[in-house]
Amino acid sequence: MKGLRPLSIATVVALAAALAMVFFYAPNDADQGFIQKIFYIHVPMAIVALGGFVAAAIMAIKHLRTGDRSWDLRSYVAIHMSIIFGLAVLITGSIWARASWGHWWVWDEPVLVSFLIVFLLYCVYYPLRFSIEDPDRQARYSSVFAIAAGAFVPLNFAAVRLAEAYTHPRVLSQTGGDLPGDMRLTFFVSILAIALLYVTMWKLELTSKRASAQLGRLRRRLEDGIEPPPAQPAGDPTAVGARSASAEPAS
Numbered sequence: 001m002k003g004l005r006p007l008s009i010a011t012v013v014a015l016a017a018a019l020a021m022v023f024f025y026a027p028n029d030a031d032q033g034f035i036q037k038i039f040y041i042h043v044p045m046a047i048v049a050l051g052g053f054v055a056a057a058i059m060a061i062k063h064l065r066t067g068d069r070s071w072d073l074r075s076y077v078a079i080h081m082s083i084i085f086g087l088a089v090l091i092t093g094s095i096w097a098r099a100s101w102g103h104w105w106v107w108d109e110p111v112l113v114s115f116l117i118v119f120l121l122y123c124v125y126y127p128l129r130f131s132i133e134d135p136d137r138q139a140r141y142s143s144v145f146a147i148a149a150g151a152f153v154p155l156n157f158a159a160v161r162l163a164e165a166y167t168h169p170r171v172l173s174q175t176g177g178d179l180p181g182d183m184r185l186t187f188f189v190s191i192l193a194i195a196l197l198y199v200t201m202w203k204l205e206l207t208s209k210r211a212s213a214q215l216g217r218l219r220r221r222l223e224d225g226i227e228p229p230p231a232q233p234a235g236d237p238t239a240v241g242a243r244s245a246s247a248e249p250a251s
Helices: 005-026 034-066 069-101 110-123 125-130 134-151 153-160 181-224 237-247
Strands: none
Touching: 005 034, 005 110, 034 069, 034 110, 034 134, 034 153, 069 110, 069 134, 069 181, 069 237, 110 125, 110 153, 125 134, 134 237
16 A cells, blocks of 8 residues: 555654553653553553544445445554554553553442443454445445444543542642643653554554455456366377367268
């Protein structure tokens, strides 16, 4: 795919810069200490994953409006990438919760539970999509699901804003207010790096899916075509007899 190589280079540079800033530039949090640095991975991945779900819904809308199945493929790959990132969010969130609360999971925490609901909702996408054999119906129903599920994504943000019993691990100290300048800069660089990683992986998988589809079409064309007859062995007497019969003049 065009532009994939420079995008990959930019992703590697951004990830290296983000990791260097996380471990050598951003200070440890006054309350949580070193474990707080997982925030620079956990939160950006959550933001990018949810953004990917929204992007998939937009691509699905374009598919339904235009009928172009390439938009359905883009939407499918975006959901796939967001589910992978979402799984990483749940894993890093559990590690952070264990270090901060002493438990791997807290069910009365609205941020964690709402993200888990969104994640499980999109896990239904796969059995729905692959249970339909007709390609057109598969793309159409998958797009409808992507749009409907995308409407639930803003609820994850609303839960953070509206929840009164806020027990999610604090990023800042009790008197810290907003993020300090060095932590804020590290956070923004981390978001950029994770977003570039998402786009790079999305393009790589999209290229792979398109190549697989082209190979599948080529294979079907070869299977539907007329294959040449197998060559006869040089010493086959039937072949000699056939040539003699064809050479014999008609009476």
